[in-house]
Amino acid sequence: MSDxxxxxxxxxxxxxxxxxxxxxxxxxxxxxxxxxxxxxxxxLGISLIVPNVLVVNPSVPAKTLPxxxxxxxxxPGKINYASVGAGSSTHLNGEMLxxxxxxxxxxxxxxxxxxxxxxxxxxxxxxxxxxxxxxxxLIQSGKLRAIAVTSAKASPALPGVPPVGQFLPGFEATPWFxxxxxxxxxxxxxxxxxxxxxxAARSPDIVEALKVRGGETIAGTxxxxxxxxxxxxxxxxxxxxxxxxxxx
Numbered sequence: 001m002s003d004x005x006x007x008x009x010x011x012x013x014x015x016x017x018x019x020x021x022x023x024x025x026x027x028x029x030x031x032x033x034x035x036x037x038x039x040x041x042x043x044l045g046i047s048l049i050v051p052n053v054l055v056v057n058p059s060v061p062a063k064t065l066p067x068x069x070x071x072x073x074x075x076p077g078k079i080n081y082a083s084v085g086a087g088s089s090t091h092l093n094g095e096m097l098x099x100x101x102x103x104x105x106x107x108x109x110x111x112x113x114x115x116x117x118x119x120x121x122x123x124x125x126x127x128x129x130x131x132x133x134x135x136x137x138l139i140q141s142g143k144l145r146a147i148a149v150t151s152a153k154a155s156p157a158l159p160g161v162p163p164v165g166q167f168l169p170g171f172e173a174t175p176w177f178x179x180x181x182x183x184x185x186x187x188x189x190x191x192x193x194x195x196x197x198x199x200a201a202r203s204p205d206i207v208e209a210l211k212v213r214g215g216e217t218i219a220g221t222x223x224x225x226x227x228x229x230x231x232x233x234x235x236x237x238x239x240x241x242x243x244x245x246x247x248x
Contacts, residue, residue: 018177042185049176051149054164056127057121058144072103079103081105095243097129121143149162157212
């Protein structure tokens with residue numbers, strides 16, 4: 001998160017839309033973040049969620065998550081999963097799966113989504129968690145097979161693909177985006193921004209544009225956003241600590 005938000009004036013002239021990971025994950029990955037995301041910013045409201053989806057190369061002999069988990073257990077250390085980089089949601093989703101399912105899978109980190117997806121499509125790596133809009137065309141074309149989504153419920157874009165949590169209770173990791181401002185923004189100003197965010201999130205054009213891409217708009221309050229940041233931050237702290245993941 002740029003210093004211009006943390007050090008900005010709380011007069012409404014400086015706000016930012018950012019992914020949840022900046023507030024919930026980065027503090028536990030980076031040794032000296034330089035700010036406290038639960039104290040040094042003002043939540044204004046969540047605007048949208050875009051689930052990740054677990055995809056496999058079509059050559060993988062598993063069409064469901066139970067079948068894939070059985071394959072992992074039958075071949076410990078033989079199943080690789082790609083990510084867009086260490087500490088990314090695509091990495092942490094795989095780590096969460098590994099720990100909750102008690103399976104031995106190998107993380108292969110790439111420098112970005114392009115190279116990672118290319119190797120999954122080519123069959124050099126068997127599977128990957130990635131953002132649904134990014135992989136939806138590959139799923140629709142048959143180049144990748146969707147196994148499960150990371151959200152609590154199925155995505156309208158993939159209605160027949162179940163949540164991971166249906167088979168692994170406790171697994172829920174839905175990437176979301178929200179607006180923030182500098183700390184100490186006046187309550188009336190926060191309310192005005194939140195009202196504008198809610199109005200935009202409920203706009204039929206925006207709702208439909210996100211729906212066809214696998215996303216969903218959310219019209220939440222600042223208090224709900226702050227609560228979500230706290231709970232997800234605790235979840236990520238424990239996961240990152242247990243997995244011993246650090247970034248310099």
